[in-house]
Amino acid sequence: MSILVVGAGAFGTSLAISLGRKGPVSLWARDPQHIAEMQATRRNTRRLPGANFPDPLTVTATLQDAQTVLLAVPAQKLSGVLTANRDLFAGKYLVACCKGIDRETGLGACDTIAASVSTAIPAVLTGPSFAADLAVGLPTALTLACADKGVGRTLQKQLSTPVLRLYRTTDTKGAELGGALKNVMAIACGVAIGAGLGHSARAALMTRGFAEMTRFAVQHGADSATLSGLSGFGDLALTCTSEGSRNYQFGVALGSGQSFDPNTTVEGASTALAMKKIALHQNLDMPITQTVARLVEKKADVQSAIEHLLSRPLKEE
Numbered sequence: 001m002s003i004l005v006v007g008a009g010a011f012g013t014s015l016a017i018s019l020g021r022k023g024p025v026s027l028w029a030r031d032p033q034h035i036a037e038m039q040a041t042r043r044n045t046r047r048l049p050g051a052n053f054p055d056p057l058t059v060t061a062t063l064q065d066a067q068t069v070l071l072a073v074p075a076q077k078l079s080g081v082l083t084a085n086r087d088l089f090a091g092k093y094l095v096a097c098c099k100g101i102d103r104e105t106g107l108g109a110c111d112t113i114a115a116s117v118s119t120a121i122p123a124v125l126t127g128p129s130f131a132a133d134l135a136v137g138l139p140t141a142l143t144l145a146c147a148d149k150g151v152g153r154t155l156q157k158q159l160s161t162p163v164l165r166l167y168r169t170t171d172t173k174g175a176e177l178g179g180a181l182k183n184v185m186a187i188a189c190g191v192a193i194g195a196g197l198g199h200s201a202r203a204a205l206m207t208r209g210f211a212e213m214t215r216f217a218v219q220h221g222a223d224s225a226t227l228s229g230l231s232g233f234g235d236l237a238l239t240c241t242s243e244g245s246r247n248y249q250f251g252v253a254l255g256s257g258q259s260f261d262p263n264t265t266v267e268g269a270s271t272a273l274a275m276k277k278i279a280l281h282q283n284l285d286m287p288i289t290q291t292v293a294r295l296v297e298k299k300a301d302v303q304s305a306i307e308h309l310l311s312r313p314l315k316e317e
């Protein structure tokens with residue numbers, strides 16, 4: 001069964017390389033010059049230098065007809081890509097590989113897919129995985145979530161490799177919310193480290209952040225066990241403690257008053273704003289997410305954000 005990867009950023013490219021070591025896979029990019037470069041060099045030097053393309057990987061300018069489509073564009077671009085390709089994607093297995101909530105609609109990836117391509121079967125591939133690790137074949141374990149059990153089994157088998165181990169669940173809500181919210185917590189942890197608050201403060205933020213993620217996800221129909229798995233706790237652990245994470249790096253820059261390249265994909269920034277809106281509408285207490293949103297919007301400075309979090313009423317854990 002054929003595989004198409006949509007989006008030749010760091011993650012899409014790493015997935016295509018990883019799966020291309022097992023069999024045929026097409027990698028679609030939107031920029032003709034980028035495509036020509038990748039076809040000539042058999043590398044993606046713009047986004048993922050250092051990993052060669054295996055022979056079965058084809059770089060393509062036209063979206064190929066494939067039953068399994070991995071959507072590896074940033075979350076804020078997902079809806080546009082789906083709408084533009086509604087007919088081609090009808091009836092396909094659409095696997096969202098992005099980690100975020102749409103700022104306009106407040107929807108996660110599966111609901112965004114359902115809203116744009118109602119006949120497709122949505123799935124989510126998420127969990128702790130740096131593109132650079134995956135591309136060079138380092139062992140990685142991810143969650144594959146699909147509400148349709150049969151399709152979930154098919155995708156698990158098709159997308160697993162000897163070094164990419166997929167665990168299956170039907171809890172798409174838990175998987176996508178874990179991946180989206182951990183990015184917000186990674187920004188918060190970066191801010192703490194950047195502002196010199198120390199590792200104990202980071203551990204506190206990770207723990208209270210995990211409680212916040214789980215509370216929100218369960219209220220929205222997720223299973224708390226999913227949040228404790230690779231897509232929640234696993235990715236939180238990786239992203240909040242690693243300088244390889246762009247969300248964490250963005251937080252460090254905010255916390256230390258340094259500039260940050262605005263072209264870098266930082267999913268947690270948009271997701272914090274989306275979540276802030278949802279929390280307001282649903283009257284939910286999400287102190288860390290709301291604080292990150294205020295920092296992103298420049299409605300608070302780091303010092304007042306820290307003071308705000310520390311002055312909240314004392315409560316039971």
Ligand SMILES: NC(=O)C1=CN([C@@H]2O[C@H](COP(=O)(O)OP(=O)(O)OC[C@H]3O[C@@H](n4cnc5c(N)ncnc54)[C@H](O)[C@@H]3O)[C@@H](O)[C@H]2O)C=CC1
Pocket residue numbers: 007008009010011012030047072073074075077080081097098099100129130131132264265267
């Ligand atoms: N980089 C990583 O290690 C990982 C990234 N992810 C997730 O993967 C998603 C993509 O991230 P990256 O690949 O790292 O970002 P990236 O910034 O490296 O690449 C994004 C790609 O999307 C393409 N793109 C943007 N808008 C588009 C549109 N409208 N149509 C077609 N293509 C478009 C860009 O040209 C670019 O190639 C994010 O949600 C991220 O959270 C997940 C796991 C690991």
Ligand SMILES: O=C(CO)COP(=O)(O)O
Pocket residue numbers: 099127128129130183186235238239244245246247248265266267
């Ligand atoms: O999601 C990731 C690792 O699992 C990548 O994190 P960043 O987007 O913060 O780089």
